[in-house]
Amino acid sequence: MQTTINSSKQAMELEDQYGAHNYHPLPVVLAKGEGVYVWDVEGKRYYDFLSAYSAVNQGHCNPRIVNALKEQAETLTLTSRAFYNDVLGAYEKYVTEYFHFDKVLPMNTGAEAVETAIKVCRKWAYEKRGVPENEAKIIVCQNNFHGRTTTVISFSNDEVARKNFGPYTPGFIKIPYDDIEALEKVLKEEKNVVGLLVEPIQGEAGVYTPANDFVRRAKEACHRHNALFIADEVQTGIARTGSLLAVCGDCSCENKCERQPTYTKPDILILGKALSGGVYPVSAVLADNEVMEVIQPGQHGSTFGGNPLGCKVAMAALDVVQDEKLMVNARKLGKLFRERMQELVEKSDLVKLVRGKGLLNAVVINDSEDSSTAWDLCVALKENGLLAKPTHGNIIRFAPPLVMTEEQLHECCDIIEKTINEFKK
Numbered sequence: 001m002q003t004t005i006n007s008s009k010q011a012m013e014l015e016d017q018y019g020a021h022n023y024h025p026l027p028v029v030l031a032k033g034e035g036v037y038v039w040d041v042e043g044k045r046y047y048d049f050l051s052a053y054s055a056v057n058q059g060h061c062n063p064r065i066v067n068a069l070k071e072q073a074e075t076l077t078l079t080s081r082a083f084y085n086d087v088l089g090a091y092e093k094y095v096t097e098y099f100h101f102d103k104v105l106p107m108n109t110g111a112e113a114v115e116t117a118i119k120v121c122r123k124w125a126y127e128k129r130g131v132p133e134n135e136a137k138i139i140v141c142q143n144n145f146h147g148r149t150t151t152v153i154s155f156s157n158d159e160v161a162r163k164n165f166g167p168y169t170p171g172f173i174k175i176p177y178d179d180i181e182a183l184e185k186v187l188k189e190e191k192n193v194v195g196l197l198v199e200p201i202q203g204e205a206g207v208y209t210p211a212n213d214f215v216r217r218a219k220e221a222c223h224r225h226n227a228l229f230i231a232d233e234v235q236t237g238i239a240r241t242g243s244l245l246a247v248c249g250d251c252s253c254e255n256k257c258e259r260q261p262t263y264t265k266p267d268i269l270i271l272g273k274a275l276s277g278g279v280y281p282v283s284a285v286l287a288d289n290e291v292m293e294v295i296q297p298g299q300h301g302s303t304f305g306g307n308p309l310g311c312k313v314a315m316a317a318l319d320v321v322q323d324e325k326l327m328v329n330a331r332k333l334g335k336l337f338r339e340r341m342q343e344l345v346e347k348s349d350l351v352k353l354v355r356g357k358g359l360l361n362a363v364v365i366n367d368s369e370d371s372s373t374a375w376d377l378c379v380a381l382k383e384n385g386l387l388a389k390p391t392h393g394n395i396i397r398f399a400p401p402l403v404m405t406e407e408q409l410h411e412c413c414d415i416i417e418k419t420i421n422e423f424k425k
């Protein structure tokens with residue numbers, strides 16, 4: 001029998017009793033979303049400053065994406081890849097032209113796409129570079145976040161994510177983030193290093209933005225040693241940081257970024273989250289023929305990957321990004337947000353610093369990492385109508401949907417300012 005939810009309290013009790021306790025949500029139960037807003041069960045409205053970890057860049061229930069979903073849902077949803085379907089090819093053409101790659105491998109979640117990239121990179125190493133079997137090593141960065149599968153947590157250094165999930169997958173070497181020297185050293189001294197898997201900005205770790213030339217120099221170093229540069233843009237991609245991709249760097253273009261001199265094209269690009277505007281799980285791995293051709297029939301796949309519903313949703317989601325010039329808005333509002341927060345940093349001793357790019361930003365709270373201050377502040381923000389979540393103790397990430405207006409952003413900054421000024425530890 002299905003239960004009707006009448007109150008937030010009831011919904012939280014049900015999750016507590018019947019769901020695995022693998023999350024610790026802020027105590028708010030959402031029942032509706034539209035654009036930059038969400039509403040709880042009791043009808044209170046909030047500004048969403050998490051955007052489902054940057055999956056909802058296009059705004060909640062974006063009508064163009066939802067209509068694409070509805071139309072395709074009534075036509076054909078899933079065929080598996082045992083047969084062709086009449087949407088996948090069109091999507092593959094669309095998405096590869098959009099991001100300027102020869103080929104795409106469609107998956108569903110971000111972690112699956114990361115797994116796919118690792119498999120493609122390893123296979124390339126054995127078949128194209130001639131690395132002895134089982135010897136390939138991939139470099140990753142400390143404090144990375146690439147998802148939750150067994151292999152992916154094997155190279156995490158977050159003890160909460162790792163502990164008691166071993167034995168771990170071998171074949172990864174960890175270096176400090178944003179450290180070109182460390183990268184060069186490993187590439188030079190270790191045998192059979194075949195790739196670097198990296199986030200152009202570390203989102204989960206607390207929005208760590210590396211040096212401006214880090215991505216470019218990292219790719220150059222990889223290429224000097226015949227290793228692939230693999231960018232995980234699951235969180236940073238699709239306009240979030242003020243350009244189509246974070247690897248586009250500082251650009252002022254309105255749409256595609258490839259022709260900008262700052263663009264660093266990855267050998268393998270990993271996308272997810274906003275690829276579907278948060279409407280349906282869609283992820284993708286993009287590469288040129290030279291790399292992607294190592295994958296042959298039967299060697300990798302997914303029942304739902306490349307299904308017509310996901311493909312239609314993704315095309316609509318990417319249309320929205322382009323037509324509404326979301327990267328331009330993210331760039332403009334991001335600057336405004338950091339200016340407003342910088343004023344706060346100077347006035348309040350509760351906030352230590354603000355950092356980020358585009359509309360992927362974080363405010364560091366002036367307290368120890370194990371204090372509850374950031375959490376308590378998020379609860380207070382919630383009371384004042386704005387939803388954000390701490391990441392790693394004393395850091396609060398602020399990442400609203402990219403369809404926000406300047407006026408709304410100022411109202412949100414007012415809420416944050418008021419909450420911080422009134423907050424008592």
Ligand SMILES: *Cc1c(COP(=O)(O)O)cnc(C)c1O
Nearest residue numbers: 109110111145146147232234235
């Ligand atoms: C969220 C995220 C993932 C994992 O995506 P899921 O869809 O949750 O599996 C991987 N990499 C990065 C950088 C992410 O932010």
